[in-house]
Amino acid sequence: MEPLKDYDALQGYMDRLGLFHMDLGLGRMEAFWAARGMPGIPVVHVVGTNGKGSTSTFLCSIARTHGTKAGLFTSPHFVSPRERVQVNRALLGRDEWVALANEVLTTPGGEALTYFEFQTCLAMLAFEKRNVDMAVMEAGLGGRFDATTVFSPRLTLFTPIDMDHEKILGPTLVDIARDKAGAIHPGSVAVTGPQRAEAMIELANRAEAVGARLIPASDVADPVDGLRLGLSGPHQRDNARLALAGWRVFAAMADIRSEADAEGFGLESAFVPGRLQRVSLGGRTVILDGAHNSHALAALGEALKADGIRPASVIFACLADKDVSAMLPLVRALTDGPVLVPGMDNERAGDAARIASEMGGAARPAATLADALSEAFAARSEAQGPVLICGSLYLLGEFYRMHPEFLTK
Structure with missing residues (x-):
């Protein structure tokens, strides 16, 4: 060539x-x-x-x-x-x-x-x-x-x-x-x-x-x-x-x-983005974590608990080849608020509507990550806790494409 x-x-x-x-x-x-x-x-x-x-x-x-x-x-x-x-x-x-x-x-x-x-x-x-x-x-x-x-x-x-x-x-x-x-x-x-x-x-x-x-x-x-x-x-x-x-x-x-x-x-x-990373977006706190399987989600839950953090809402998405049934109870346990499931621009992305339906409760799909963030910010105050984004490194990748300034320390 x-x-x-x-x-x-x-x-x-x-x-x-x-x-x-x-x-x-x-x-x-x-x-x-x-x-x-x-x-x-x-x-x-x-x-x-x-x-x-x-x-x-x-x-x-x-x-x-x-x-x-x-x-x-x-x-x-x-x-x-x-x-x-x-x-x-x-x-x-x-x-x-x-x-x-x-x-x-x-x-x-x-x-x-x-x-x-x-x-x-x-x-x-x-x-x-x-x-x-x-x-x-x-x-x-x-x-x-x-x-x-x-x-x-x-x-x-x-x-x-x-x-x-x-x-x-x-x-x-x-x-x-x-x-x-x-x-x-x-x-x-x-x-x-x-x-x-x-x-x-x-x-x-x-x-x-x-x-x-x-x-x-x-x-x-x-x-x-x-x-x-x-x-x-x-x-x-x-x-x-x-x-x-x-x-x-x-x-x-x-x-x-x-x-x-x-x-x-x-x-x-040491620094690597997307590992319990806290950022401020428009004066609101967002936590970014690449937990993308049940073991990592359990560790994330323990880490948040150890720091006394209870997210007001969670934005979660995952790839279609993941064991969603094992992950969803762990995701639900992370917050008392809504779980928003955005679609991802990824050929291996899991179906957002199906994931939200399987999760039940206050889970609901969102068209995009930007839509999920807007909905999460509109539904919470800082006193209620931060917004947590997790479930896929590719979901975090979409966030960093929107806000590349957070890729470095």
Whole structure:
């Protein structure tokens, strides 16, 4: 194909690949890197169901405060694909994206990559060219066949594994955990946060089978209860502890001396949008949280309760492939007020009218997020509590497209 001339052409190419087109398997990635040559960058792989983005962000933040140049690849994005690739918390320029994309496409096998594979390869090329000391790669879906698994990481971090993507990974927690455990490479080290028993058994079985070492984060890092965190919510303490443990293992491998003050500052200065993020919109408080499955919604409820927050209303939407029946009772429990279900501009969006009908009570559909916000603001006063937006990262993406100023701290 002809070289991409500018970022608009690149955006058009990625759109044609299809954001939601998935074809799990490592064949294309293996062929690409066999042709290109695998970079010799130390990789930390972050796998799990919930908390991957927060854990990855905490880890990169701690690395930066120790003078370690960290590359971060994460997904999904809210407004621009450029959010997915960062070096020391900074996005790459549009021209750099185009140059990297053309390098991917001129490498044998580059034109066969899926949307996620294409961006994974682009990210790793960027990290190689920027000479990062550490590449933190967040898995997209699953573990065993996720594109990020191709890099044979020396260290893998496991955030909590729970029910999600059942239609792809399998109907039970054992199925899902077994797939994610497949990301553990022979002879590597894996560090895990708290897990349900079924998930922990699968991680242990995989580690034993491939001669890897599995370490609980609690064996490496004490609770972070006495530290200030840049991300809110009790569940973030487990994510921060896992990141801290992962950093200490990585530092030992890289012969880096970890300092308590730098660790603390890294945890405090971490930021990622859409994680119990409070913003002021027209003088009204809105809380943005990307909770998009039952495990995350339960954690969100506990976090709000711990902070003494009772939303006046909730704006909720989710993708059609989610287990809505498990999510709706948790959503209803978040507020005594209305639950507004807007339609989303997304091919995988769940039907708003059906979701509202299944939820019952004061739930009702809205045409758009803007309509839902207007209705929520008209029906409440600040004394009644904030408006909570949750249920899908893509719903939050629509909010950030309306208000991009809230994407940064």
